[in-house]
Amino acid sequence: MANSYDLIVIGAGPGGYIAAIRGAQLGMKVAIVEREHMAGICSNWGCIPTKALLRSAEVYSHMEHAASYGLNAGNYSADITAVVQRSRGIAGQMNNGVQFLMKKNKVDIIWGEAKLTKPGEIVVGKITKKPVEPQHPPPKNTLGEGTYTAKNIIVATGARPRVLPGIEPDSDRIWTYFEAMIPRTMPKSLAIMGSGAIGIEFASFYRTFGVEVTVIELLPQILPVEDAEIAEHVRKRLEKRGIKFLTDAKVTRVDKTATSVTAHIELKGGGTQQITANHLISAVGVQCNTENLGLEGLGVKLERGAIVTDGFGRTNVAGVWAIGDVAGPPMLAHKAEHEAVVTVETIAGLHVHALDKSKVPGCTYCDPQVASVGMTEAKARETGREIKVGKFPFIGNGKAIALGEPEGLVKTIFDAKTGELIGAHLVGAEVTELIQGFVVAMNLETTEEDLIHTIFPHPTLSETMKESVLAAYGRALNV
Amino acid sequence: MPINITMPALSPTMEEGTLAKWHVKEGDTVSSGDVIAEIETDKATMEVEAVDEGKIGKIVVAEGTENVKVNAVIAVLLQDGESADAAPAPTPAPKAAAPEPAPKAEAAATAEAGGLMRENSATQAGAASSSASSSASSSASAKAEAPSNGSDRTFASPLARRLAKDANIEISTIPGSGPHGRVVKADVEAAKSGKGATKAAQAPTPASPGGATLAAGMTKAQVLGLYPEDSYALIPNDGMRKTVAARLTEAKQTVPHFYLTLDCRIDALMEAREQLNAAAAVKDGKPAYKLSVNDFVMKAWAHALIKVPAANATWAGDAILLHKHADVAVAVAVPGGLFTPVVRSCETKSLRQISEEVKDLAGRARNKKLAPHEYQGGSTAVSNLGMFGIKHFAAVINPPHGTILAVGAGEERVYADKGQVKIGQFMTVTLSCDHRSVDGALGAELLAAFKAIVETPIMMLA
Ligand SMILES: Cc1cc2nc3c(=O)[nH]c(=O)nc-3n(C[C@H](O)[C@H](O)[C@H](O)COP(=O)(O)OP(=O)(O)OC[C@H]3O[C@@H](n4cnc5c(N)ncnc54)[C@H](O)[C@@H]3O)c2cc1C
Numbered sequence: 040m041a042n043s044y045d046l047i048v049i050g051a052g053p054g055g056y057i058a059a060i061r062g063a064q065l066g067m068k069v070a071i072v073e074r075e076h077m078a079g080i081c082s083n084w085g086c087i088p089t090k091a092l093l094r095s096a097e098v099y100s101h102m103e104h105a106a107s108y109g110l111n112a113g114n115y116s117a118d119i120t121a122v123v124q125r126s127r128g129i130a131g132q133m134n135n136g137v138q139f140l141m142k143k144n145k146v147d148i149i150w151g152e153a154k155l156t157k158p159g160e161i162v163v164g165k166i167t168k169k170p171v172e173p174q175h176p177p178p179k180n181t182l183g184e185g186t187y188t189a190k191n192i193i194v195a196t197g198a199r200p201r202v203l204p205g206i207e208p209d210s211d212r213i214w215t216y217f218e219a220m221i222p223r224t225m226p227k228s229l230a231i232m233g234s235g236a237i238g239i240e241f242a243s244f245y246r247t248f249g250v251e252v253t254v255i256e257l258l259p260q261i262l263p264v265e266d267a268e269i270a271e272h273v274r275k276r277l278e279k280r281g282i283k284f285l286t287d288a289k290v291t292r293v294d295k296t297a298t299s300v301t302a303h304i305e306l307k308g309g310g311t312q313q314i315t316a317n318h319l320i321s322a323v324g325v326q327c328n329t330e331n332l333g334l335e336g337l338g339v340k341l342e343r344g345a346i347v348t349d350g351f352g353r354t355n356v357a358g359v360w361a362i363g364d365v366a367g368p369p370m371l372a373h374k375a376e377h378e379a380v381v382t383v384e385t386i387a388g389l390h391v392h393a394l395d396k397s398k399v400p401g402c403t404y405c406d407p408q409v410a411s412v413g414m415t416e417a418k419a420r421e422t423g424r425e426i427k428v429g430k431f432p433f434i435g436n437g438k439a440i441a442l443g444e445p446e447g448l449v450k451t452i453f454d455a456k457t458g459e460l461i462g463a464h465l466v467g468a469e470v471t472e473l474i475q476g477f478v479v480a481m482n483l484e485t486t487e488e489d490l491i492h493t494i495f496p497h498p499t500l501s502e503t504m505k506e507s508v509l510a511a512y513g514r515a516l517n518v
Numbered sequence: 519m520p521i522n523i524t525m526p527a528l529s530p531t532m533e534e535g536t537l538a539k540w541h542v543k544e545g546d547t548v549s550s551g552d553v554i555a556e557i558e559t560d561k562a563t564m565e566v567e568a569v570d571e572g573k574i575g576k577i578v579v580a581e582g583t584e585n586v587k588v589n590a591v592i593a594v595l596l597q598d599g600e601s602a603d604a605a606p607a608p609t610p611a612p613k614a615a616a617p618e619p620a621p622k623a624e625a626a627a628t629a630e631a632g633g634l635m636r637e638n639s640a641t642q643a644g645a646a647s648s649s650a651s652s653s654a655s656s657s658a659s660a661k662a663e664a665p666s667n668g669s670d671r672t673f674a675s676p677l678a679r680r681l682a683k684d685a686n687i688e689i690s691t692i693p694g695s696g697p698h699g700r701v702v703k704a705d706v707e708a709a710k711s712g713k714g715a716t717k718a719a720q721a722p723t724p725a726s727p728g729g730a731t732l733a734a735g736m737t738k739a740q741v742l743g744l745y746p747e748d749s750y751a752l753i754p755n756d757g758m759r760k761t762v763a764a765r766l767t768e769a770k771q772t773v774p775h776f777y778l779t780l781d782c783r784i785d786a787l788m789e790a791r792e793q794l795n796a797a798a799a800v801k802d803g804k805p806a807y808k809l810s811v812n813d814f815v816m817k818a819w820a821h822a823l824i825k826v827p828a829a830n831a832t833w834a835g836d837a838i839l840l841h842k843h844a845d846v847a848v849a850v851a852v853p854g855g856l857f858t859p860v861v862r863s864c865e866t867k868s869l870r871q872i873s874e875e876v877k878d879l880a881g882r883a884r885n886k887k888l889a890p891h892e893y894q895g896g897s898t899a900v901s902n903l904g905m906f907g908i909k910h911f912a913a914v915i916n917p918p919h920g921t922i923l924a925v926g927a928g929e930e931r932v933y934a935d936k937g938q939v940k941i942g943q944f945m946t947v948t949l950s951c952d953h954r955s956v957d958g959a960l961g962a963e964l965l966a967a968f969k970a971i972v973e974t975p976i977m978m979l980a
Contacts, residue, residue: 392695392704457684459677459703484675484703 044070046386047161047189049153049332052079054363054375055195056137061383063144070187071146072153074166076175080197080364081372082133084171088220089240091126093404096247100406107443117248119225126220131175138178150181155333158358160188167331171217191358191386194339194346195375196332198325198364206232206293206321212300213293214320216241226250226317230302232290234261236403238322239273243405246282253283253314255290255304262403266415266464272448273466276407285312293319327365343367350393352382360386374399397461400478402471407447410474412481413462416452425455427487429511431503433467435518438498444468447500449507451477458486463507469500476504487512521570521595525579526557527588528564534585535559536757537592546574548595555592559757563886572597584754674701681706712836735767758855766914773833774953777912778965782972784928784943787814790975794869811945812848812902813873815925817978819900820844820864822968829964830897831920831955838955839897847899847916848876850883857883858916860896869978897921904928910946920955921964924948945972 045067048055055071056078062069076083095117105112141148151163163184200215202208208215219241229245231238234256242252254261261284262270274284287307294301301315327345340347340355345367352360360382363375377394384391400412419426433439433447447467454461463477480490490508495501502517509515528535538558548554549571557564575596579586586592672690674682678701682689685706692709694701755763769775791809798805823830823844832839844865847858859879861872882888897920901913904927913924926946933942947968951961971977 457677457680484677486676486680489676 042185042187044068044147044187044189046070046191046193046383047072047153047187048193048195049155049161050079050195050197050328050363050365051077051137051141051148052195052197052363052375053081053372054197054365054379055079055193056140057376058193058195058362058379058383059146060140060144061380062386063146065383065387067383067387069144069146070149070182070189071141072149072151072161072163072187074150074152074168075170076134077141077148077178078134078137081375082137083130083175084217084220086372087133088126088130089216089237089244090404091129092122092220092244093240093406095122095125096244097406100247104443117225119222119248123221127173134175141178148178148181149183149187150177151184152331154331155192155194155337155339155359156186158337158356159190159192160186161192161333162186173221191360193352193379193382194332194334194354194359194361194365195363195379196328196365198327198370200321201324201326203232203290203321203323206290206319208321209295212295212318214318216320216322218318219320219322228252228316229318229320230255230300230314230316231320231322232302233257233322233324234284234286235263235322235324236401238320239277239403239405241320241322242277242282243280246277246280247406251283251316252281253285253316255288255302255314256284256286257289259287259307261286262409264401265403265409265411266450266462267417268450269409269411269448269464269466273405273407273409276446277405280406285314288312290319325364325370327367329365350381351385351391352378353385369396369399369401371399371401398478398481400474402474404471407467408469408471409466410470411462411464412474412478413460414452415462415464416450419452419461426461427453427455427511429453429507429509429515431506431510431515431518433500433503435506435515436498436500436503438500439468439503441498442468442500444500447503449473449503451504451507451511453487453508453511458488460485460487460490460508463504465504467500467503473501473504476501520575520597520600521572522591523554523566523568523593523595525586525588525590525592526564526566528557528559528562532559532588534587536584537579537581537586538563540577540581542574544574544577548572548574558886562888562890568595570595570597572600575600672701673698675703677703678706682709685710756854758852762855765916769914769917773915773917775912775915775950776953776958776961777948777950778958778961779910779946779948780965780969781931782945782947782969783933784811784945784972787811787972787975788928788943790814807870807873809869809873811904811928812900812925813869813876814972814975814978815902815923815947816846816848816861816864816872816876816900817867817869818968818971818975819898819923820846820867821971821978822964823898824865825967826960826964829921829951829956829960831952832897832918833920833952833955834918841897844898845896847893847896847919848879849899849901849913850880852884852886857888857893858896858899859883859888859893898923900925904945910948912948913950915950915952920952921961922950923968924950 046062046069048058048069048071051071051073059069059071081087099117102112102115149163152166152168153161153163156162165184200208206213210218216237225248226245228251231242231252231254234254238254239262242254246252260267260270261274278284285304285306289305290302291305292303299315299317300319301313302319304312304314306312329341329344329346334341334346337356337359339359346354346361346365348354348361348366352362352366354361362378362382364370366378374394381391381394397413400410403409416428429451431449434445439445439447444467447470448465450464451460452462453459460477460481463474465474487508490505493505495505506515506517510518525535525537536558537555539556540554541556542548542554548568550568552568553565554568555566557566572595574593576594578594579590579592673694674689675696679689681703682692687706687709689701692701692705695705696702791811791814795805795808798807800806827840830841830844832841843863845860845862846864847860850857850859861867861875864872867875879888879892899916899919899922901922902925903911904925907927909926911924911926913922915922924947928943928945930941931944933940933944947965949961949965
């Protein structure tokens, strides 16, 4: 039957398109349904375009500091329109890339809005969601509305900005990440509600170009999921760069004028405060896209807004699987991708281990960068086990000094009894590229011994990783 | 474009198999669903179905070829209007078998998902290959592949090694569930908690858990060297032969056997059998059933096991399983080997049910059409060589069974009764026990219970 597949994936984000490719690799007949943008939030409005923006900020910052490297950058300035254009161009390139990958892997693209009607069947209908502008042109040669069947259906519909009542984004004064990614002019001042990765990345980006930035966080710690010591390090450095932080602070109400927005803030310790800025970025997390998918009709179980799965992508309804943001935290593209592979391989009957959430790294690409995997020190202590903690500062690393990046910290946490690496937390230059060493180590279940016997190249920032391990065992060499 | 038909994987761990038979020849037209070939592994023979329609352009791997690597091209299917010349010319098998060192699992999946297999046969066969390689889990069978490259190195993560050392567990005894059977933390933890299977020694290479190295036996070259070249016919061992050899070597080398023999008087049993068979309704000139002595033995044996539950046991490393039902396997000789399909909950079944079930299982065993779940598990077995006139023999336990009952021929014998010489019908049975789970007295109790039932068959009604 023409409309019948081995596997249908709903949503072409990093979860969905990877699932489609893996399915095709395993010989399945696969279709993917998308209603807005191939490659999903990640490539169009998430990971990639923000990294493009932050790269512009980084280069700008290098020019700012050119003199300290003995260079004269001359007259330099930022053209925000060109910066945004570059970012959009890169997003579009990723989008095209995924279109190409679908074609290469003979995955049919069905353009429209999908809804599960019964196990093994979806109906693709007209698109009711208003696309985010500017929208990348949809792919050519797609299938359209109709009924499609497949033995297995993977829901990978992602997430959207969470909205707080009374502080609804209006695309003008109150922004979400969508508007924050495509400013037409550089604002003078910004208030950012929420200090997770998204909020902090925008704070860092805008601050580099001189915008007055205030970050308002409900919890006592910024980057609340990170290790407390690392978060404190980031806060100090961002404050040094001129970003203001209000923690233990709750936005209760906003007033808007034509050119500004005022956030009324309640402080936990008592007292109130008002912050007025050109725009407020609402970065209070994301909400899963579970609506109008027919999930209720099939009885698919949700918990805290996310589809409940078993580590292999299985929902409580046979034949219906869920991956990526819609299947709950950590809401990260690489988690979505790995979940996709695990799930498709499970469908194919291959022996795989369930996704281990304790081994999913997390990165924030602000300046300074933050990267981590595994338990924070506080979490590790909470488990009651005996731990060993090693710390090594960038100042003890020759490459860091040569780069002009002497501030940074690598912290490693080991189970004292077994030598198992249970957490690694890094802040400083390029740490988002370093963390993977620890992730591989953890995944291969190395102990401190193997890491100590591993040779790290000199001079590299990676030597700080080994020194941190040595430090956990009282053997650091360069401090 | 011509479509390559590849060697399917019957299980995720299968690396190669024998292309037993082609059902088509070059030039034949096939449509999707047609059986085109048979693939044989240790225990299972599976049919390969065509997924697409077309004409068989080329048969690349000849019938009877052994060790065909999973995913190797075995034939080429031509679509409308294509000629055989258009077909890619794969290099000859079985070398062509491994076009790329694709990870095993992936290769398996490709073939599987490619739809060459019947939908359920892949999973069934998955179980088959695990049962074939050892009594341990399927991951253990993946593990067993590691040593085959000539080294007995156990692949384990550093953390797993340290945890195993701390827990005083020999790492090589733990089945690995990581990539390529690598032992990982979770496996050690499972072994520690007794949940994981410990790996039975895979004859002949690895060291046994006790530390003694198992004898490997003479090599093929050593054996051939002893005989003039034209004095024998050399019959290559097929998958089943290899499995039988491995399983029974494992049994004799790792299971401490002991044997108990008893004579059972079976006059009453023969009489009951005659009455029951005479009472069978006749339809189309044929009786509705015909009970054999073995059917009675199966039922009596099941009842005895329920009566002496401590002997209905399976050794499982640091625990013993006491089974709640009597799942009795029955040894069925087939050309080139044997199968032991299992009659589940045998104690609950009527003689007629047992009779029919054994007949069905034996028939399908001979055609190699048993599904793995039909010959896996069970706590004991019955092996009957009475039909050959064998009076007495001792059988090798089929791990993980705890016992096996060897049944000899029923025959008239002279016996002494209160100082008088009499004649009666007797049958000699020998029970082999795994001493780790069934001790001597317990085995004797079990066999005595069996004798009591056989000699007074009406007890089966109780
Ligand atoms: C500003 C920002 C920065 C980020 N930075 C990072 C980062 O640096 N690193 C990182 O790992 N993660 C980052 N993320 C998170 C990352 O983008 C998500 O985790 C990732 O996109 C999740 O992938 P997904 O496939 O689950 O869903 P998505 O990428 O959201 O894709 C879901 C797709 O499903 C489609 N869809 C939804 N409903 C339907 C329907 N009914 N029918 C058809 N199609 C439908 C949507 O149009 C969408 O394309 C960032 C997110 C944001 C917003």
